[in-house]
Amino acid sequence: MKPDIDPVTLAVPFFVLAVVLEIILARFGKAKAVYEPKDAATSLLMGFGSSIAGLFTGGLIFATSLWVYQHRLFDIPMTAIWAWVVIFFAEDLTYYWFHRLSHERRFWWASHVNHHSSQHYNLTTALRQTWTGGVAGTWLLWLPLSFIGFPPAMVAIQKGISLVYQFWIHTEAVKRMPRWFEAVFNTPSHHRVHHARNPRYLDANYAGILIIWDRLFGTFTPETDEEPPRYGLVRNLGGFNLLHVAFHEWIGIGKDLLKSRSPREVVGYLFGPPGWSPDGSRDTSASLKAKWRARTGRDG
Amino acid sequence: MNKALLIQLLTSAGMVAGMVAVAWWAKIARPTPPLDETAVRTLLADDFPDIEPDQVWIADQGRGAVARAGDKALVLFRLGDGYVARLAPWRDDFIGATPWPPKGMRA
Numbered sequence: 300m301k302p303d304i305d306p307v308t309l310a311v312p313f314f315v316l317a318v319v320l321e322i323i324l325a326r327f328g329k330a331k332a333v334y335e336p337k338d339a340a341t342s343l344l345m346g347f348g349s350s351i352a353g354l355f356t357g358g359l360i361f362a363t364s365l366w367v368y369q370h371r372l373f374d375i376p377m378t379a380i381w382a383w384v385v386i387f388f389a390e391d392l393t394y395y396w397f398h399r400l401s402h403e404r405r406f407w408w409a410s411h412v413n414h415h416s417s418q419h420y421n422l423t424t425a426l427r428q429t430w431t432g433g434v435a436g437t438w439l440l441w442l443p444l445s446f447i448g449f450p451p452a453m454v455a456i457q458k459g460i461s462l463v464y465q466f467w468i469h470t471e472a473v474k475r476m477p478r479w480f481e482a483v484f485n486t487p488s489h490h491r492v493h494h495a496r497n498p499r500y501l502d503a504n505y506a507g508i509l510i511i512w513d514r515l516f517g518t519f520t521p522e523t524d525e526e527p528p529r530y531g532l533v534r535n536l537g538g539f540n541l542l543h544v545a546f547h548e549w550i551g552i553g554k555d556l557l558k559s560r561s562p563r564e565v566v567g568y569l570f571g572p573p574g575w576s577p578d579g580s581r582d583t584s585a586s587l588k589a590k591w592r593a594r595t596g597r598d599g
Numbered sequence: 600m601n602k603a604l605l606i607q608l609l610t611s612a613g614m615v616a617g618m619v620a621v622a623w624w625a626k627i628a629r630p631t632p633p634l635d636e637t638a639v640r641t642l643l644a645d646d647f648p649d650i651e652p653d654q655v656w657i658a659d660q661g662r663g664a665v666a667r668a669g670d671k672a673l674v675l676f677r678l679g680d681g682y683v684a685r686l687a688p689w690r691d692d693f694i695g696a697t698p699w700p701p702k703g704m705r706a
Binding site: 322326333334335337338340343350351498529536538590594 | 604614618623625628629648681684
């Protein structure tokens with residue numbers, strides 16, 4: 300179930316035109332973009348599958364939001380400009396913590412990892428979306444907005460606006476935006492860092508629209524010309540099989556749980572950082588960054 | 600399934616096919632010349648910066664490689680226009696193995 304105005308649905312023609320334009324500009328040497336057909340197909344089909352998966356959980360999510368809204372603290376009018384200003388910041392802050400949780404805890408990483416599984420960074424990467432977001436339950440993080448009193452349709456529209464905004468930043472065609480823009484907003488440069496697998500760039504730049512949250516909470520890392528981002532996962536996937544892309548981390552969790560020997564291990568495998576292991580034999584983002592710091596003698 | 604949803608899904612599938620066709624037509628993937636030892640060492644250093652291979656063998660007509668570092672094997676294989684690296688216990692039958700990558704390495 301969707302609100303009457305769904306920014307993502309309205310933006311679909313723009314998505315298609317932008318992808319085609321990025322490819323054509325790159326084809327004629329007017330912009331930087333790399334496309335590998337199988338990779339692009341995987342990204343686009345993940346996006347297509349995500350829409351279908353959303354049909355199964357969308358109703359539950361919207362019904363739950365309505366139920367919470369019925370127990371709201373305040374009546375916030377959807378027609379008030381101040382309400383849209385407040386929800387813009389509130390939703391973007393919620394997105395920051397959703398996104399940070401989705402990277403730093405394995406249960407939610409299992410749902411989000413597919414978005415990072417491409418070794419490319421182009422506009423189709425933006426559409427490589429999860430099939431299991433509804434099951435992972437991260438949508439619960441937006442319920443407090445309805446409990447405060449923002450109508451669920453308003454929350455859904457603002458979430459859609461955020462997703463549409465985040466589409467255009469998945470590109471190598473834009474090097475840097477004006478300095479004031481880079482200071483406040485999430486940009487292609489900031490988000491390239493977020494998609495990079497270089498140890499220095501791991502677990503950084505979780506922003507949706509505003510990069511200020513990363514600056515505020517200490518997760519901001521700037522892109523440097525001396526070390527271009529390398530995209531993908533720390534341990535890249537070995538194929539383009541859609542089911543593997545969508546479910547590999549869930550399967551990995553299942554295998555680890557089957558061999559776990561204590562409640563501590565169960566909790567660690569489920570809610571520890573990705574790469575957590577009882578004996579520390581696997582790498583996490585923190586250990587990879589520590590090794591990088593030791594190797595290079597740099598901070599970061 | 601209602602008709603509007605069916606039309607929406609079919610239209611989306613058609614647009615996916617169209618965009619992939621344009622990407623295929625443009626031929627703007629990364630160049631992937633056959634690997635040589637220098638390229639293999641550079642690629643492996645990205646994934647395993649703390650492991651220095653003793654020896655490198657090119658595999659799969661330059662589309663892959665295996666390197667030995669003590670009792671470890673560093674396996675490299677092409678995926679699309681990129682490469683995937685895996686760390687495994689060393690086995691002598693990695694050298695010259697076909698098909699490439701050796702069984703179990705894609706997982």
